[in-house]
Amino acid sequence: MESIKKSKFNDTVMQSVFFMSAFVSVLAVIAISLFLFLRGIPAIAEIGFMDFVFSEKWGPVNTPASYGILSMIVGSIYVTAGAIVIGVPVGLMCAVFLAEFCPEGIYKIVKPAVNLLAGIPSIIYGFFGMQIVVPFVRDNVGGNGYSILSASIILGIMILPTIISISESSIRAVPESYKEGSFGLGATKEETIFKVVVPAAKSGVLTAIILGIGRAVGETMAVVMVAGNAVMPLDKIALLKPIRTLTTNIVTEMSYASGLHESSLIATGVVLFVFIVILNASLSLIKFRSSRN
Amino acid sequence: MENKEKMKIENINLYYGEFQALKNINMNINENEITAFIGPSGCGKSTLLKSLNRMNDLVEGVKIDGKILLDDVDIYKDMDATVLRKRVGMVFQKPNPFPMSIYDNVAYGPRTHGIKQKSRLDEIVEQSLRSAAMWDEVKDRLKKSALGMSGGQQQRLCIARAFSVNPEVILLDEPTSALDPISTMKIEDLLVEIKDNYTIIIVTHNMQQATRVSDKTAFFLHGEVVEFNETEKLFSLPKNKKTEDYITGRFG
Numbered sequence: 273m274e275s276i277k278k279s280k281f282n283d284t285v286m287q288s289v290f291f292m293s294a295f296v297s298v299l300a301v302i303a304i305s306l307f308l309f310l311r312g313i314p315a316i317a318e319i320g321f322m323d324f325v326f327s328e329k330w331g332p333v334n335t336p337a338s339y340g341i342l343s344m345i346v347g348s349i350y351v352t353a354g355a356i357v358i359g360v361p362v363g364l365m366c367a368v369f370l371a372e373f374c375p376e377g378i379y380k381i382v383k384p385a386v387n388l389l390a391g392i393p394s395i396i397y398g399f400f401g402m403q404i405v406v407p408f409v410r411d412n413v414g415g416n417g418y419s420i421l422s423a424s425i426i427l428g429i430m431i432l433p434t435i436i437s438i439s440e441s442s443i444r445a446v447p448e449s450y451k452e453g454s455f456g457l458g459a460t461k462e463e464t465i466f467k468v469v470v471p472a473a474k475s476g477v478l479t480a481i482i483l484g485i486g487r488a489v490g491e492t493m494a495v496v497m498v499a500g501n502a503v504m505p506l507d508k509i510a511l512l513k514p515i516r517t518l519t520t521n522i523v524t525e526m527s528y529a530s531g532l533h534e535s536s537l538i539a540t541g542v543v544l545f546v547f548i549v550i551l552n553a554s555l556s557l558i559k560f561r562s563s564r565n
Numbered sequence: 566m567e568n569k570e571k572m573k574i575e576n577i578n579l580y581y582g583e584f585q586a587l588k589n590i591n592m593n594i595n596e597n598e599i600t601a602f603i604g605p606s607g608c609g610k611s612t613l614l615k616s617l618n619r620m621n622d623l624v625e626g627v628k629i630d631g632k633i634l635l636d637d638v639d640i641y642k643d644m645d646a647t648v649l650r651k652r653v654g655m656v657f658q659k660p661n662p663f664p665m666s667i668y669d670n671v672a673y674g675p676r677t678h679g680i681k682q683k684s685r686l687d688e689i690v691e692q693s694l695r696s697a698a699m700w701d702e703v704k705d706r707l708k709k710s711a712l713g714m715s716g717g718q719q720q721r722l723c724i725a726r727a728f729s730v731n732p733e734v735i736l737l738d739e740p741t742s743a744l745d746p747i748s749t750m751k752i753e754d755l756l757v758e759i760k761d762n763y764t765i766i767i768v769t770h771n772m773q774q775a776t777r778v779s780d781k782t783a784f785f786l787h788g789e790v791v792e793f794n795e796t797e798k799l800f801s802l803p804k805n806k807k808t809e810d811y812i813t814g815r816f817g
Contacts, residue, residue, distance in 0.1 A: 449661035453723070455623065457674040457730055458651030467673070472664050 305545070312542035315339075315535030324539065330503045332525070332533040339536045341521065343503050345543065347420075348489055348517040350509065351499065354424025355431055355488040360481055362428070363435030364470070370436070371443040372465055390433035398497030401426040406498055415512030418500030423515065426494050431484035438483065442476020443469060475562035479555060486551045490544065492519035518544045568595040571734060571764040572617060577631035579612060579621070586612045588788045590631070594734075599756060599765040601775035601796065604785030605816070610768045613785070614736050617766065618653040619646045635734070651678060654732035658739040660719035662711035662726070667703050670711045670722055674730035689729055697725035698755055717748025724755065737767040741774065753778050772812055776800055784808045 316324050319339045327340025370382060405425050410417030446469045454464040470477065500514020501524050509515065516524070522537045529537055572594040579587035587609045594600050602610035612621070619640065621627045633640050640649050651674075662670050671690045680686060690707070694700040699721050703714075711722055720740060727735055737756075741749040756765055756778050769775050775782050776796060783793040784805075792799060792808045803809040810816055 447661070449657060449659060450663055452620065452623070452655075452657060453661045453663060453726070454673070454677075456618065456620065456650055456655035456657070457677060457726065458647045458649075459674075459677045460647055463677050467677070468663055 308538065308542050308545055311535060312539040315532060315539040316542065318532060319536060319539070324536070325543065328506050330521075332529065332536060337532070339532070339539075341518065341536075341540055341543065343506060343509070344516050344518045344521045344540065346506060346509060347499075347504070347515040348519070348544075348547070350420050351423040351427055351495060351515060351517055352485055352488040354420060354511075355427030356481065356485060358424055358428030359431040359435055359484055359488075363432045363480070363484070364439055364477065366432070367436050367439035367443055368465055368470065371440050372461075372469070386433050386436050389429070390437075394430070394491060394493040395497075397426050397430055397494040401494060401498035409512070413512060416500070416514075418498060418514050419512045420499070420509075420515045421511050423495050423499040423517075426498055427488040427491055430491060430494060431487050434484045434487055435480045438480035439473065439477050442473040442480075445476070446472045475558050478558050482551055482555050482558070486548060489547055489551070490519060492523050496520040496523055518547075568597050570594070571596040571636065573632075573634040573637075574613070574617075575632040575634070577613070577616065577629065577633065579609075579616060580628045581624070582626045586788050587616070587629075590790055592783060592790060592793055594764060594766060595781070596764050597761055598780040599760050599767060599778050601779035601782045602766065602768045602785060603770075603772060603775050603782060604791075604811070606770075608785040609788040610783075610785045611738055612788075614738055614766060614768050617734070617736055618650050618655055620650075620655065622646060651730045652732055653734040653736060654727035654730065656720070656723050656727050656735065656737045656740045659743055660716055660723050662714075662719050662722050664710065664712055666708045667711050667714075667722060668707040671726050671729045674726060678730060693725040693728040694722075696728045696759060697721045698751070698758075699725065715748070717744050717751065720744060720748065721752065721755070724752070732763070734764040734766065737765065739768050739770060742770060749774070772800075784811060786811070 324339055324341060325345070326342055327338065328342045329338040329340040330343065331338045366382075366386070370379060370386075374382065401422055405422045406417035406419075408417075409415065409419060409422050409425075413421060415421075450468050450472055451464055454468045455461075459467070495517055496519075499517065499520060501516045501520050502514040503516050503521075504513060518540050521540050525533070526537055570593045574590050574592040574594070577587055577590040578585065590609075590613060602614060604610050615621045616629060617633060617640075621629065629641065632642075635644070635649065635652065638644055640653075663673060665673070668690055671693050672686045675686060675689050680689070691700060691704075694703060699718065702718065703722075711719065714722065720743075724735075724740075741752050744752070753774065756767070759765075767775075767779065779796045781794065782796040782799045784791045784799065784803075784807075786807055792803060792805045794804070799808065800812055803812060
């Protein structure tokens with residue numbers, strides 16, 4: 273009798289421990305959202321939504337001050353798009369190679385290398401970018417090197433592990449029977465992979481791309497070191513010119529900002545957060561649609 | 566009158582690593598006939614079938630010696646596997662339509678072999694689906710996913726897909742084992758209907774199926790062909806004791 277009571281008691285205790293642990297992450301999300309919105313929304317209201325999001329004039333220490341972040345929104349979109357243009361083809365090809373062509377000996381080298389790439393701290397990417405990519409771009413492509421192009425290259429490399437591992441596992445998950453069906457019709461291995469296997473792994477590849485976008489859009493340290501961080505008027509934004517993104521805007525000015533300037537940086541975070549929420553929503557949509565098929 | 570010999574299998578021995586799966590197989594497959602391979606699981610019938618269009622190439626550690634001739638050309642020595650597989654099509658045990666639309670499933674083969682013209686593809690898709698006796702069923706939903714169809718429909722789609730590259734020989738690996746009796750009947754009727762234009766080889770677990778559709782039957786046991794004869798004779802007057810035991814259900 274006593275022991276039953278005791279084990280029931282243990283059950284209840286353990287269940288609440290599990291529940292609390294699960295609740296920590298929910299609580300964290302709620303706390304972060306609350307912080308962002310409670311501090312950011314009033315700033316947006318004070319600046320005016322249109323003047324904040326759709327103005328390219330950023331001069332928080334000018335008189336009168338202006339707080340337009342359109343240029344940084346566009347900047348974030350450009351470097352992320354650049355990262356996708358560079359990272360997705362390379363990552364997808366690498367995933368196809370690993371899943372379909374790679375001899376075991378080489379797999380043992382490439383796979384850990386890819387995993388290691390994921391573990392390298394972003395400051396190291398930034399350093400590498402600063403010391404190698406920026407001079408390379410300056411000497412071989414043009415401009416002073418601190419540019420959208422350099423940031424895209426670094427981000428393109430940074431998203432590779434995400435793209436590669438998720439694409440690889442979704443390509444591996446394609447049933448062998450699809451391949452047999454294609455071979456049975458006289459298709460070559462390349463045709464089979466690009467016309468049947470990769471399309472069949474589509475939802476996984478899309479997931480990989482969206483997670484890659486999420487990583488690129490949120491990356492700060494590596495970007496701040498290679499992008500030049502100048503706020504560019506929209507009509508001056510170019511591949512070889514410096515750029516400021518949403519994240520680098522925050523990190524560049526946070527140390528000395530105060531008052532509305534500080535709040536406007538938090539509001540910049542709100543915009544970034546909205547981007548991430550949209551990405552996650554599209555991820556859920558993809559999962560929903562692929563599970564329905 | 567005997568039909569022309571379409572495929573010749575000469576002294577085929579096949580090994581999976583150390584294991585010998587086929588032992589000295591000799592057989593001629595006649596044109597415009599249905600040949601059935603029967604026998605218990607693991608007897609080598611599917612292995613031989615897959616050797617006929619070199620699907621065994623995809624399996625690691627397979628070694629094959631002997632000769633298989635298609636219209637007197639050695640398919641292992643003098644023919645590219647993709648050319649061979651276009652001429653010798655295959656339908657698998659489990660229906661395996663691609664995760665695409667019905668139309669794209671059938672158009673996949675011709676596209677792969679370089680046909681791009683829309684009107685030509687439309688024509689091939691319709692023709693292939695008609696040959697598989699399912700045009701009327703699916704003509705209004707060609708753009709729908711093939712995965713939304715029933716198992717029987719999927720399998721007939723796979724047969725239509727095999728037709729699409731205009732093969733000469735069609736190999737079927739237990740094509741109805743996953744299907745209900747009505748779908749099975751539809752496919753059997755279809756095979757009998759089309760045999761005048763093709764050479765058909767079917768692996769089956771189901772002896773009734775062999776008697777219903779095939780002209781010739783080969784009985785396999787432990788990697789050997791025990792008996793190969795006209796279906797009627799093999800089932801009514803088996804020459805070999807083992808064949809008799811198998812077809813009367815004493816083992817298998």
